[in-house]
Amino acid sequence: MISRIPSLNGLKAFESAARHMSFTKAAEELNVTQTAVSHQIRRLEEELGVRLFLRLKDGLALSREGQAYFPGIRSAFHELRHCTEALLETRNHSVLTISTLVSFASKWLLPRLASFQQAFPGIDVRITASTELVDFRKTGIDAAIRYGAGDWQGLRADWLMCDEIFPVCSPRLLEGSGALRNPGDLASHTLLQVSGQTQGDWNAWLEAAAQPARLAEGSRLTFDLAMMAVQAAVDGLGVCIGRSTYVEDDLKAGRLVVPFDLKLKSDFGFYLVSPHETAGTQTVQAFRTWLLEQVRGPDRPAFSDLGG
DSSP, rough: SSSSSSOHHHHHHHHHHHHHHHHHHHHHTTOOOOHHHHHHHHHHHHTTTTTTEEETTEEEOOOOOHHHHHHHHHHHHHHHOOEEEEHHTTTTEEEEEEEEEEHHIIIIGGGGHHHHHHHHHTTTEEEESSSSSSOOHHOOOEEEEESSSOTTTEEEEEEEEEEEEEBBBBBGGSSSTOOOOOOGGGGSOOOOOOOOOGHHHHHHHHHHHHHHTGGSSSSEEEESSSOOOOOOTTTTTSSEEEHHHHHHHHHHHTTTTTOOOOEEEEEEEEEEETTTTTTTTTTHHHHHHHHHHHHHHHTSSOOGGGOO
16 A cells, blocks of 8 residues: 555556547647656556556557546546636636625625626626625635624724615505505505514514504515515515615616605614725725725615605
């Protein structure tokens, strides 16, 4: 039994010859002579103490040991080629890895990300979506978009935007005999909500609208992702207690409408969060600048202009 990796030149010659089933083609691929390939494989066989090839009159064949050895060696060299190609592809690019919430990525970030790629073609953006807080130092995440009060210790937190909370629904629910005309009409509709941190939104809004608490106890559908609740509203399954960040594009497109004027301000907001030691890197700075332009640009409408 050997306790080290065999000759890499011998392994390389074996992998190429076994893949082509030809010493001649392996020599051409490796840019050496056929004799050199033959000698390297012979030395490998001597080192391993097994015969890898059967040298027949009408050609070349793998021995039983060679057949068992080849798949693993082929896989190892394939992985080496893949890693090398990936390295060479990104050597002139910077990689920026962003962590964010699933619904924020789907409903807000991804529809806008093309403009960042156009502005910074040399930055390869990688988005990882999760509801969990990330460990920047262990996961290789460069920055994260988080929702909260902005008080994460040891991190730089740049405020992006806050939410307004208000009901949204399909335009179809404003039509017909059961149409929504005032908050009291919610009693005859299914209320759509999101579990977790925002599960109290309906109660807060109904209280602000001076509606009885029993309205919050009626028919409900609860989702663990905001994007699912918003899509259910688009599909006409009920009235969603929306947050402006997640419903803005659907309101602009007319897929959703705001049936009532009352909107509540959220105490929390979205922040771009990054460790202080990486917050000033060129890639994070570029992403921060782009984000701030997106959320504060002149073409971003006020939510009061999106219907009500």
